[in-house]
Amino acid sequence: MAEAYYSQLLDIIKPYLPEDVSVTDITPDSHLLEELNINSAHLVDIMLDVEDAYDIILENEDMEKMETVSDALEIIRSKLNNPS
């Protein structure tokens, strides 16, 4: 299950990567803004795509916590396990 979430999340992130970053560069510890160089404005769009893909709602504080790929996975997992 965790594997499936991870690859689904990579699919979401992939189109937002700058040209010089490849999807194979992504690790669970990758920092979305600092290492993957994702435009900070696009982080908002990634959040919306995550909401649509997992049918969850992310709050502002979730967004603030979402610094790395594994942060994102953790938040998705906790939302799915504790639907509000």
Next chain:
Amino acid sequence: MDRRVVITGMGVCSPLGIGLEAFTNALQTRQVGIRFQPELEALKFGCQIAGKPIINKDILEQYFTSIQQKSLKSTGLVYGVVAGVDAWKDAGLPVHAEGEPDWDSGIIFGTGILGVDKFREAIYMVDQGQVRRLGSTSVIQTMASGISAYLGGILGCGNQVTTNSSACTTGTEGLIMAFDRIQSNKAERILVGSCSDSGPYVWGGFDAMRILPRKYNDNPEEGSRPLSASASGFVPGSGAGALVLESLESAKARGADIYAEILGGCINSGGHRNGGSMTAPNSIAVQRCIREAVNNSGISTEDIDLINGHLTATSKDPVEIKNWSEALNRTGSSFPYINSFKGHMGHCLAAAGSLECVGALLQFREGEIFANVNCEDLHPEIASIVDPAKIPTQGIARAPEIIAKASFGFGDVNACIIFKAYNP
């Protein structure tokens, strides 16, 4: 002596096609890009015909990344990027993905209103309490300067990057603004253009004013009739035109091909006085604008051998002809040749000036005066001022030397620019 300014690149995204080749061919073969729009019929518009560029998936793939395409709903932005990037490449200018911006290159790319469909989507979301769902693209697709900002990023321009707006004068005004900036040594080259969204939310207001033709829904190709006795309003259009203006030194240093030289121009307003209003022109201002453009170009009124008019196909066309005639002091067979491309593509509003300037300039390259369409029944008031032979209904194989182009807009604003065949 002022610096000379030339045009070294052009691009169009028009109801007549995308790219200079399709556009030139359409103007030479008297094609019409005005089509019936089922969407307007469904919405009970009086006028259900319009000019609209055809954008398919291949085009989007060529000009936009997949992520840019994802929530792209600003039609004007799409048209502007296609025309702008094409003009830049046509000028032989490079696009570097990395490195310093080009401090000597700027952008003046105008619009009337940008991203109306995108804005509609945003309004619905906001009203439903879903503001958080707008994402990052709402602002950049609906801010007026979204188009110049977008192009600035694609091309890496580091000089002034801005958007002008003066209704249907926008495109021609932008050219004169860029001409002034290059002439005064503040930039070496400027990508100039204008774009206009398509769709019911842009065109609806004009339909409500009852200034669009209502009798041609079954016969769209005959609906736009500049100069004609049966003209009954302008057909709404959309699209974008773009031109690269450059100092002659820079163009020569690069070995660029030159379409023509800009000799001068004038921008003014009638101040809603002397018969001028929000929607009608003050004829004194129009004539003054034309004369001033001629004067500051260092030519005399007899030197103009071709006019590309604003000529929208409303009841004001005879007034425009009278204004040209009085401003230039020329009538009958001594009147210059005159054409309007609105018969072919409708009135593309903010995009009209730039699209028509590209069309006007192509006449230098092709050595041809392009024909008018749908004016076989010339308006009698116009025929009383101008020899009908000067209003060609078939192309004339004759290279123009000096072309005057004017655009006029709501708000009683005017722009007139003078182009000359390039002679080193």
